[in-house]
Amino acid sequence: MELPEESDLGCPPDKVEADVHNVFREGISQVPEEAPDSTERAVQKLRDVEGLREENWQQLDEPGRRAVLNAAGREVADVFRQPAPPLHIEDMHDPSLRGTYGDGFRSGVDGELEGSDYRISMNSEGLNPGEGVLGDDPRPALQTYLHEFRHGYQHEQIARFEKPQFQNLVDNRELAEEWSRNDKDYQRPEAGYESYYDQPLESDARDFAAQITGRLFSEPDDPGKR
Numbered sequence: 001m002e003l004p005e006e007s008d009l010g011c012p013p014d015k016v017e018a019d020v021h022n023v024f025r026e027g028i029s030q031v032p033e034e035a036p037d038s039t040e041r042a043v044q045k046l047r048d049v050e051g052l053r054e055e056n057w058q059q060l061d062e063p064g065r066r067a068v069l070n071a072a073g074r075e076v077a078d079v080f081r082q083p084a085p086p087l088h089i090e091d092m093h094d095p096s097l098r099g100t101y102g103d104g105f106r107s108g109v110d111g112e113l114e115g116s117d118y119r120i121s122m123n124s125e126g127l128n129p130g131e132g133v134l135g136d137d138p139r140p141a142l143q144t145y146l147h148e149f150r151h152g153y154q155h156e157q158i159a160r161f162e163k164p165q166f167q168n169l170v171d172n173r174e175l176a177e178e179w180s181r182n183d184k185d186y187q188r189p190e191a192g193y194e195s196y197y198d199q200p201l202e203s204d205a206r207d208f209a210a211q212i213t214g215r216l217f218s219e220p221d222d223p224g225k226r
Helices: 020-026 036-045 062-080 138-162 164-169 175-185 191-198 200-216
Strands: 087-090 099-102 119-123
Touching: 036 062, 036 119, 062 087, 062 138, 099 138, 119 138, 119 164, 138 164, 138 200, 175 200, 191 200
Parallel strands: 087 119
Antiparallel strands: 099 119
16 A cells, blocks of 8 residues: 555645634525435545554554555545544543644634634553554544534534524534533533433444445444443
8 A cells, every 4th residue: 555645645634714614504505405325435535545554553653654544534524515524643641532623713802703723532551452543443433534524514514503694504403402501501521421421412423434444344333432
């Protein structure tokens, strides 16, 4: 396998301009509700990412694996019509954590949007003891990335739903409304793991990541616990 350099793959920087969402929305026309085969189309696109094949993934170093996940993110983003969050690897000082997502909608003290932290962060010490999140098995890394990617999609849909000028770009109004309600009352793990685990934003992200990873690697869907 010949893998291009990460810069050749078009991987975005760790930080993206603050208006990335609005620029993206203004560049697309009205879209239909999320098609029933969207997940399968994402799987088919990911089959073309050669670096996700186990024998190829195992030949790559950490920057190469990160490049593959960024490439995978762009393929899935194309299906679900949202900007692909760039991937950042960091030590979160807690091996139980796999990843987090920054939506880039952060407001400053004066109400203006600050510089964006729109990205997916994955824990370099998570998942596999001694291997980190980017271990020799591509499945956990991809599933973690897709879980956080789905949070990006959810928040993009919430933002479109809550802004009248972008409501015509909402894929599924029923889901967006449910996610919007959950986002306003989001339950963090420290407030009670069951409440965190069962809320719509988390259950949807787990199911999304498990379905795509399972189909791509021909495994039964298993959301697991995150």
